[in-house]
Amino acid sequence: MNRLSLKNLATRNETLVAVVIVAFCLLATFSDPLFLSVTTLTDLMRASVVIGILAVAAMMVLISGGIDVSFTAIAVFAMYSTTVLTLAVMPDMPWYFIFAISIGIGACLGAINGFFVVICRLPTLIVTLGTLSVFRGFLLTFIGSQRISALPPEMRGFSRMMIARGTTEAGSFYAIPWAVAALVIVVLLTLFILHKTMLGRSIFAIGGSLESARRIGINVRGAQFFVYCYVGALAGLAGIIHGAMGRMADPFSLVGLELSVIAAVVLGGARLIGGYGTLTGTLLGVSLIVLVENSLIVVGIPSTWQFVTIGLLILLGTGLPAWQAKRAAAKSA
Amino acid sequence: MVLRLLSKQGTSTPEFRLAIIAIVVFLAMAALSPDRFLSSQNIISMAFQFPEFAILALAMTITMMTGGIDLSVVGVANLTAVISALILVNFAGADATGAVALLWLFAALGVAVCVGALAGLFNGILVARLGLPPILATLGSGLVFTGIAVAMTGGSAVMGFPDVVAWIGNAQLLLVPVPLVIFVLLAAALHVILTKTSFGLKATMYGANPLAALFAAIDINKLLIRVYVISGVLSSVAGMVVMSRANSAKADYGSSYLLLAVLIAVLGGVNPYGGYGRVMGVVLAVLSMQFLSSGLNMLQVSNFARELIWGALLIFVMVVNTTDWSRFGKARSGH
Numbered sequence: 088m089n090r091l092s093l094k095n096l097a098t099r100n101e102t103l104v105a106v107v108i109v110a111f112c113l114l115a116t117f118s119d120p121l122f123l124s125v126t127t128l129t130d131l132m133r134a135s136v137v138i139g140i141l142a143v144a145a146m147m148v149l150i151s152g153g154i155d156v157s158f159t160a161i162a163v164f165a166m167y168s169t170t171v172l173t174l175a176v177m178p179d180m181p182w183y184f185i186f187a188i189s190i191g192i193g194a195c196l197g198a199i200n201g202f203f204v205v206i207c208r209l210p211t212l213i214v215t216l217g218t219l220s221v222f223r224g225f226l227l228t229f230i231g232s233q234r235i236s237a238l239p240p241e242m243r244g245f246s247r248m249m250i251a252r253g254t255t256e257a258g259s260f261y262a263i264p265w266a267v268a269a270l271v272i273v274v275l276l277t278l279f280i281l282h283k284t285m286l287g288r289s290i291f292a293i294g295g296s297l298e299s300a301r302r303i304g305i306n307v308r309g310a311q312f313f314v315y316c317y318v319g320a321l322a323g324l325a326g327i328i329h330g331a332m333g334r335m336a337d338p339f340s341l342v343g344l345e346l347s348v349i350a351a352v353v354l355g356g357a358r359l360i361g362g363y364g365t366l367t368g369t370l371l372g373v374s375l376i377v378l379v380e381n382s383l384i385v386v387g388i389p390s391t392w393q394f395v396t397i398g399l400l401i402l403l404g405t406g407l408p409a410w411q412a413k414r415a416a417a418k419s420a
Numbered sequence: 421m422v423l424r425l426l427s428k429q430g431t432s433t434p435e436f437r438l439a440i441i442a443i444v445v446f447l448a449m450a451a452l453s454p455d456r457f458l459s460s461q462n463i464i465s466m467a468f469q470f471p472e473f474a475i476l477a478l479a480m481t482i483t484m485m486t487g488g489i490d491l492s493v494v495g496v497a498n499l500t501a502v503i504s505a506l507i508l509v510n511f512a513g514a515d516a517t518g519a520v521a522l523l524w525l526f527a528a529l530g531v532a533v534c535v536g537a538l539a540g541l542f543n544g545i546l547v548a549r550l551g552l553p554p555i556l557a558t559l560g561s562g563l564v565f566t567g568i569a570v571a572m573t574g575g576s577a578v579m580g581f582p583d584v585v586a587w588i589g590n591a592q593l594l595l596v597p598v599p600l601v602i603f604v605l606l607a608a609a610l611h612v613i614l615t616k617t618s619f620g621l622k623a624t625m626y627g628a629n630p631l632a633a634l635f636a637a638i639d640i641n642k643l644l645i646r647v648y649v650i651s652g653v654l655s656s657v658a659g660m661v662v663m664s665r666a667n668s669a670k671a672d673y674g675s676s677y678l679l680l681a682v683l684i685a686v687l688g689g690v691n692p693y694g695g696y697g698r699v700m701g702v703v704l705a706v707l708s709m710q711f712l713s714s715g716l717n718m719l720q721v722s723n724f725a726r727e728l729i730w731g732a733l734l735i736f737v738m739v740v741n742t743t744d745w746s747r748f749g750k751a752r753s754g755h
Binding site: 154203207208209210212213214216217218219220221222223224225226227228232343346349350353359360389391392393394395396397398399400401402405406409410412413 | 489546550551552553555556557559560561562563564565566567568570571574575675679682683686692693722724725726727728729730731732734735738739742
């Protein structure tokens with residue numbers, strides 16, 4: 088039993104990704120002793136907030152057996168239209184109202200995806216490819232295509248709110264913004280939904296086998312619809328945080344990030360066929376992608392090789408388990 | 421084909437609906453701006469524009485027929501374009517003329533097709549031998565191919581070709597644009613491969629029911645590898661057309677073509693779960709998109725609104741098509 092679980096641990100994606108991350112950090116520290124510092128850590132934390140929230144959202148869809156590529160468009164749509172709305176109606180709105188509006192807009196757009204997937208029963212990839220261009224096209228055509236740098240004061244205020252800030256002994260500045268807390272809350276909430284509620288069990292069951300889930304009496308449509316709304320809401324949150332932290336509402340940002348986010352989730356072991364995915368794995372996958380995107384140069388790989396590195400990581404991270412599964416199937420046959 | 425479309429059974433096929441959509445779009449655009457949309461200048465410019473993404477859509481079609489997808493088509497196209505551009509610039513140079521330039525052009529084209537085939541082989545091995553889901557295999561390999569192109573060029577455009585290179589993308593053969601000729605030849609070839617060869621039949625069978633195909637003693641590994649090699653070769657041809665039309669090669673050209681290629685294939689009635697697809701449908705879908713795109717361009721609609729309309733069209737056509745796909749109501753909705 089013990090050997091079995093050890094072997095299980097060794098072949099899991101989480102372990103593989105963790106080993107790669109540790110190796111990466113060791114190499115980076117070796118070539119630049121300053122790499123392992125509070126400053127680097129907080130910088131990476133800041134960089135992973137938005138992609139982390141989006142990754143949790145993408146993981147949820149993958150677990151339910153679907154795939155969503157429209158969440159970046161939802162995020163930028165919610166962020167930009169919330170900013171425009173706030174500036175037009177009530178520029179002094181408190182930041183939590185602004186966040187709530189953005190989350191609400193995101194959830195509504197997610198519901199549109201949910202409608203086509205659940206009611207019209209279209210394939211999720213096709214629906215979300217379509218809504219990706221519809222949302223973005225609508226945003227840029229009807230709402231605006233200008234960058235707004237004069238954000239509502241409360242949004243700028245949010246980006247200055249820090250959990251901790253200070254100067255290290257080496258004299259470099261570091262700060263942990265409250266946005267990091269948003270990622271923690273999202274992770275805890277998702278953990279709760281997935282593992283402590285019937286809804287979460289239904290989502291896993293649907294991803295495992297839709298037909299079986301239906302036959303044991305799970306409300307498949309309700310659970311699927313919830314997943315798309317929840318993803319939309321998380322995207323809305325990620326979007327407004329992106330805008331606030333970047334201190335600019337840029338309608339051209341975020342879109343294009345979706346494949347990196349899905350890559351992070353898949354690296355963390357979530358399976359495209361559904362029914363399997365862990366938050367630990369997803370967060371590890373996000374850390375690895377953020378590390379590669381920000382610190383590749385430190386381990387001596389020129390940043391022009393960034394795409395190749397991420398691509399190879401995806402192939403390795405998904406190829407190894409797939410190959411093992413295929414070999415196991417061949418053995419048992 | 422036309423006769424089949426007009427027969428009673430034919431009226432319920434996606435191709436028939438598409439033919440109607442294409443005609444309606446054409447007539448609507450012609451009615452909205454008759455003197456400009458119907459001008460020979462516009463018709464010719466449309467014929468120059470669509471082949472590059474239409475060829476990518478053909479590559480997408482054959483992989484979708486087997487229930488897969490090829491997200492690396494744009495990566496392959498750009499990688500092959502960058503490699504042949506480097507060959508042309510470094511060995512022939514901008515001043516090369518006559519036989520020397522022609523020789524290097526053929527060498528570059530040959531290398532491009534070989535690189536495309538190798539890239540396809542790589543995808544095929546990932547999907548068939550290692551058992552990766554096609555979405556992930558080609559997502560990862562697409563990044564690798566783009567990444568290699570970025571690393572080779574440092575991210576900047578490669579330019580300075582001999583003049584003959586422009587011929588592929590910009591010349592006319594008896595008034596017909598060369599890219600269109602290339603597309604028609606490739607589409608006809610793919611149609612024959614899919615409908616008249618045992619390979620095409622096996623690919624369709626595998627897409628319709630992989631397990632049944634396995635029990636019918638089809639060599640699935642070989643089949644899938646060939647499918648992805650064909651997809652890679654088609655992508656490389658698209659890369660050559662893009663290179664010639666842009667008169668340069670860059671690692672991140674045409675990133676929006678990926679969405680467009682998937683969109684056209686699905687719009688063309690190709691079943692993304694595999695088992696059904698007609699080249700005719702893809703051609704009609706390409707024409708509808710191009711009519712729509714050019715027409716909107718003349719009506720001075722912004723690029724962003726075009727994106728909106730494309731996405732809406734994709735979902736609309738899918739909703740219309742699913743009413744006939746009753747068997748997918750039972751199938752899992754995710755993929």
